[in-house]
Amino acid sequence: xxxxxxxxxxxxxxxxxxxxxxxxxxxxxxxxxxxxxxxxxxxxxxxxxxxxxxxxxxxxxxxxxxxxxxxxxxxxxxxxxxxxxxxxxxxxxxxxxxxxxxxxxxxxxxxxxxxxxxxxxxxxxxxxxxxxxxxxxxxxxxxxxxxxxxxxxxxxxxxxxxxxxxxxxxxxxxxxxxxxxxxxxxxxxxxxxxxxxxxxxxxxxxxxxxxxxxxxxxxxxxxxxxxxxxxxxxxxxxxxxxxxxxxxxxxxxxxxxxxxxxxxxxxxxxxxxxxxxxxxxxxxxxxxx
Amino acid sequence: xxxxxxxxxxxxxxxxxxxxxxxxxxxxxxxxxxxxxxxxxxxxxxxxxxxxxxxxxxxxxxxxxxxxxxxxxxxxxxxxxxxxxxxxxxxxxxxxxxxxxxxxxxxxxxxxxxxxxxx
Numbered sequence: 001x002x003x004x005x006x007x008x009x010x011x012x013x014x015x016x017x018x019x020x021x022x023x024x025x026x027x028x029x030x031x032x033x034x035x036x037x038x039x040x041x042x043x044x045x046x047x048x049x050x051x052x053x054x055x056x057x058x059x060x061x062x063x064x065x066x067x068x069x070x071x072x073x074x075x076x077x078x079x080x081x082x083x084x085x086x087x088x089x090x091x092x093x094x095x096x097x098x099x100x101x102x103x104x105x106x107x108x109x110x111x112x113x114x115x116x117x118x119x120x121x122x123x124x125x126x127x128x129x130x131x132x133x134x135x136x137x138x139x140x141x142x143x144x145x146x147x148x149x150x151x152x153x154x155x156x157x158x159x160x161x162x163x164x165x166x167x168x169x170x171x172x173x174x175x176x177x178x179x180x181x182x183x184x185x186x187x188x189x190x191x192x193x194x195x196x197x198x199x200x201x202x203x204x205x206x207x208x209x210x211x212x213x214x215x216x217x218x219x220x221x222x223x224x225x226x227x228x229x230x231x232x233x234x235x236x237x238x239x240x241x242x243x244x245x246x247x248x249x250x251x252x253x254x255x256x257x258x259x260x261x262x263x264x265x266x267x268x269x270x271x272x273x274x275x276x277x278x279x280x281x282x283x284x285x286x287x288x289x
Numbered sequence: 290x291x292x293x294x295x296x297x298x299x300x301x302x303x304x305x306x307x308x309x310x311x312x313x314x315x316x317x318x319x320x321x322x323x324x325x326x327x328x329x330x331x332x333x334x335x336x337x338x339x340x341x342x343x344x345x346x347x348x349x350x351x352x353x354x355x356x357x358x359x360x361x362x363x364x365x366x367x368x369x370x371x372x373x374x375x376x377x378x379x380x381x382x383x384x385x386x387x388x389x390x391x392x393x394x395x396x397x398x399x400x401x402x403x404x405x406x407x408x
Contacts, residue, residue, distance in 0.1 A: 008345070045402075142292055144391025149316040166305075170295040177383070221370040222396045227383065230399055237293040254335055254383045261333060261340055272321060273350060276391070282333040283350065285323060
């Protein structure tokens with residue numbers, strides 16, 4: 001029990017160091033520090049409680065030092081060794097963002113939608129929500145929900161695998177591009193010192209001007225963007241899609257290997273139900289021929 | 290939520306959209322027929338690596354028809370605008386299809402950056 005608290009403080013320091021390396025936004029850091037400070041202040045709030053000598057105001061500094069060292073190291077490594085430390089923790093970060101983002105966005109959507117709902121819309125919204133729940137559609141929609149029809153199991157497998165490979169390839173390219181574009185500033189500096197500059201091709205600019213005159217920016221379905229401007233979207237896609245590709249991959253593996261499924265499916269016509277972009281349900285039709 | 294799919298040029302995007310549109314139209318037709326018949330179907334679901342088979346009425350999944358319609362409309366308008374803008378000519382560069390809350394909403398076109406001399 002006496003040894004527990006120094007060990008805990010060291011663990012917290014190491015945790016904060018790693019957190020610093022990831023450079024999370026202040027909204028993550030401040031609540032964590034807050035909780036820690038409250039813990040350390042327990043002896044002052046309840047003086048009668050003699051928990052341990054290590055619970056003391058001066059140990060508040062330890063996790064802050066850890067955080068500062070981590071943060072500093074992360075920036076220095078990024079600057080001098082051109083390694084984005086955060087991308088080394090890609091898995092952790094990816095999971096974090098995946099689990100957080102949908103919630104954030106639903107809140108935003110809710111707050112945007114709320115004032116606009118009319119009573120008569122509710123008649124439509126409620127059955128739709130029930131349908132969505134029944135189908136298992138979540139807010140994490142990725143590529144959306146839809147169905148496809150196939151005459152037989154072989155066609156189904158081929159098509160599902162093809163879609164998987166397309167999406168996987170696309171995600172891989174996007175990850176690479178996102179990484180490249182995120183470092184574009186560094187490349188630009190290096191290029192400038194060699195007397196070169198980074199440029200888009202001129203044909204592209206002309207088209208973009210022509211477009212912007214003919215239609216307003218918002219309702220356009222085809223949009224010309226500077227490569228730097230899609231960087232954030234590419235990064236988010238790369239993060240969101242990595243978990244998605246993994247899940248899709250598991251399903252494809254299962255479909256190909258599982259004997260029970262293929263025996264069951266053989267000779268039947270199939271509706272494939274993609275939910276949130278993943279083929280989750282397979283509906284076999286019993287057609288009287 | 291936005292996610293992107295990357296295509297090597299505009300032609301491959303158009304091909305992809307056309308294929309998807311055909312698949313959706315066929316599936317919609319079949320599903321509508323089955324819903325009208327209220328036929329019994331077996332639904333095989335893969336959840337947490339387990340296979341679950343259930344016999345249900347097709348009407349259980351007819352909610353997806355709305356999603357299908359949204360998707361078909363979205364793809365149609367995308368194809369139309371691409372046709373207006375490019376008139377069958379190709380565009381090579383960064384071609385991205387943007388999904389907004391699961392519906393293909395916009396096409397983003399961009400250029401790979403190239404090095405040239407400082408003017």
